[in-house]
Amino acid sequence: MxxxxxxxxxxxxxxxxxxxxxxxxxxxxxxxxxxxxxxxxxxxxxxxxxxxxxxxxxxxxxxxxxxxxxxxxxxxxxxxxxxxxxxxxxxxxxxxxxxxxxxxxxxxxxxxxxxxxxxxxxxxxxxxxxxxxxxxxxxxxxxxxxxxxxxxxxxxxxxxxxxxxxxxxxxxxxxxxxxxxxxxxxxxxxxxxxxxxxxxxAKLTRDDAYVVWDRPSHVVDRQIRGCTPAPGAWTTMPDGSVAKLGPVTPAKDQPSTVPGQVRAEGDRVLVGTGTDPVALSWIAPAGKKAMDATDWWRGARLGDSAQLGEA
Missing domain, CATH: 3.40.50.170 (Formyl transferase, N-terminal domain)
Structure with a gap:
């Protein structure tokens, strides 16, 4: 043939x-x-x-x-x-x-x-x-x-x-x-x-990859995994800059919090959603390589009221 x-x-x-x-x-x-x-x-x-x-x-x-x-x-x-x-x-x-x-x-x-x-x-x-x-x-x-x-x-x-x-x-x-x-x-x-x-x-656009934190945690999880590796899920930082995100894990053992609010809990960095918070795996702030979320949190010094995405 x-x-x-x-x-x-x-x-x-x-x-x-x-x-x-x-x-x-x-x-x-x-x-x-x-x-x-x-x-x-x-x-x-x-x-x-x-x-x-x-x-x-x-x-x-x-x-x-x-x-x-x-x-x-x-x-x-x-x-x-x-x-x-x-x-x-x-x-x-x-x-x-x-x-x-x-x-x-x-x-x-x-x-x-x-x-x-x-x-x-x-x-x-x-x-x-x-x-x-x-x-x-x-x-x-x-x-x-x-x-x-x-x-x-x-x-x-x-x-x-x-x-x-x-x-x-x-x-x-x-x-x-x-x-x-x-x-x-x-x-x-x-x-x-x-x-x-x-x-x-339809082909994914950059808008499809923007994380809307007030959605349920399982929807946020699926969105980020679906956009990994391309086009790459992203959010905005407290200073308005953009950061890419790796896959997250719903933290069903943690109480709900304000969607987009980010805080440290033990060895995890959690972000609030419309239901349970999710634990970040890695994050790549603008102009920087991807880094473990806990390493980023220690260096960022944002405080527990920091907000990702639109307030």
């Missing part, structure tokens, strides 16, 4: 590695062009490009997947199937028609729940107990194509979106290989997605 792979970030690498390890021929890898780092000076290759070049694979980095020359190049490869994992560009009908049996996407949810850009983050923030990955045939709609296969994964109580996404990337990789094999052999029986239970996972 001749396969094209399209993907960009770290979570796409396990599927590429699984395809390379399979008996199939990866005829090309498509990924986003090299991008500048946070400081904007140096261009960096995508994790998928780095992995592909390590295996000596041909790598294509079109600025636009709509480019006619790129589409013609893909068509000339005469691939049997194409695998897509978090590529980052819209695939047009003209491009989809270049592959014999279709382009298959690995999506990190149990479709039709959480269609869209941030399925894992939204699942954690919503308090879902079960997540998973789905393979489906890409069509014009957003994550609407018929499903080939699924795999489930329990959402653990302390999972951040990074934790869960890493697990799904690894359990989803063999699912993709199996799905392509079944599709090309004719053994697959893709199932149209139900119109019931559809939900959408």
């Amino acid at each position: 001749r396969v094209i792979f399209a993907g960009t970030p770290d979570v796409a690498v396990p599927t590429l590695e699984a395809l390379v390890a399979s008996p199939h021929d990866v005829v090309a890898v498509v990924t986003q062009p090299d991008a500048r780092g946070k400081r904007g000076k140096t261009l960096h290759a995508s994790p998928v490009k780095v992995a592909a070049e390590a295996h000596g694979l041909d790598v294509l980095t079109p600025a636009s997947a709509k480019d006619p020359e790129f589409i013609a190049q893909i068509a000339s490869l005469k691939a049997d199937a194409a695998a897509v994992v978090a590529y980052g560009q819209i695939l047009t009908p003209a491009l989809l028609d270049t592959v014999a049996t279709g382009w298959v996407n690995l999506h990190f949810s149990l479709l039709p729940t959480w269609r869209g850009a941030a399925p894992v983050q939204r699942a954690i923030m919503a308090g879902d107990e079960l997540s998973g990955a789905s393979t489906f045939i890409i069509e014009k709609g957003l994550d609407t194509g018929p499903v080939i296969g699924t795999v489930t994964e329990r959402v653990r109580a302390k999972d951040t979106s990074g934790d869960l996404l890493e697990r799904l990337a690894h359990v989803g990789a063999p699912l993709m290989v199996q799905s392509l094999e079944a599709l090309v052999s004719g053994e697959a029986a893709p199932v149209a997605q139900s119109t019931d239970g559809v939900s959408y996972a």
